[in-house]
Amino acid sequence: MDAAGTDAWAPAAPEAGRGTGTARALLRACRPKQWLKNLLVFAAPGAAGVLGEPAALAWSLVAFAAFCLAASGTYLLNDVLDAEADRAHERKRHRPVASGAVPVPLALAAGAAALTASLAAAAAAAVATGRFALLAVLLGYLVLTTAYTLVLKRVTIADIVAVAGCHVLRALAGGVAVGVPFTSWFLIVVSLAALLVVVGKREAELRNPHAGDGRTALRGYSRSYLVQIRTMASAAMIVTYCLWALEGQGEGGVPPFHAASIVPFIVFVLRYHLLVDRGVGEEPEEVALRDRPLQLCLLGLAALVGLGVYAG
Helix, strand or coil, X not given: CHHHHHHHHCCHHHHHHHHHHHHHHHHHHCCHHHHHHHHHHHHHHHXXXXXXXXXXXXXXXXXXXXXXXXXXXXXXXXXXXXXXXXXXXXXXXXXXXXXXXXXXXXHHHHHHHHHHHHHHHHHHHHHHHCCCHHHHHHHHHHHHHHHHHHCHHHCCCHHHHHHHHHHHHHHHHHHHHHCCCCCHHHHHHHXXXXXXXXXXXXXXXXXXXXXXXXXXXXXXXXXXXXXXXXHHHHHHHHHHHHHHHCCCCCCCCCCHHHHHCHHHHHHHHHHHHHHXXXXXXCCHHHHHHHCHHHHHHHHHHHHHHHHHHHCC
């Protein structure tokens, strides 16, 4: 009797284990580390000094959640489309969909559900606030990511512009979600920073013979060309940031915190260049999570800009 009871229950443990394993693999396929990029939605509200207002913070969080869902949905659908190519890739063959840890029907269903939820969140915010710009920006993001997946990732230069554009749209989403205006300084710095990060990623991929899936776009670049773009973008970004931080000279004085933030900003750029030259940068989110000096620069920059906005 005891033996029969044991046999009856024996299969349950492996099934439970498989279910848990599939759930974990699905979460990994959603790439939660990539959600770090969506922190850009807080940049415009933070720079405008409205994050201390409960309503502004709430709508910023809605925008953040909407973009996290949208990003995970597009990653899942993209992994289904690229599953065959990923299986031939040294690193990407371990992705959950390519490895079979997440069945294709489950990935498709989860991806569609995530995209639907993201659009529903943006639409609800639009109805509640009367501002439909967040929904428009999110739709633009989805159109751009789809165009990248289907066409643009194979087109030299267009691929880096498209990915940088996705970063800029994230920053725009935060501003339109709470209804704050954008300054030309903000848009230029964010655009150049996005270009710098994407170019650094491409340069790191170019160093790795197994990266990039052999894409035509990646083969169209040379390291010297990418270094030139990286240098140009960072130089223009530093000049623009300094002009913003020192704006107001002779008109009541310069906010001391903004002026002081130039130091961690420049050190951050210098540190990022050093990491890219060392061959790091293929996964920017991993760099942000693991490099302590870079984290300290970002913390100092955020603290000084925050003090300048909220206490200056």
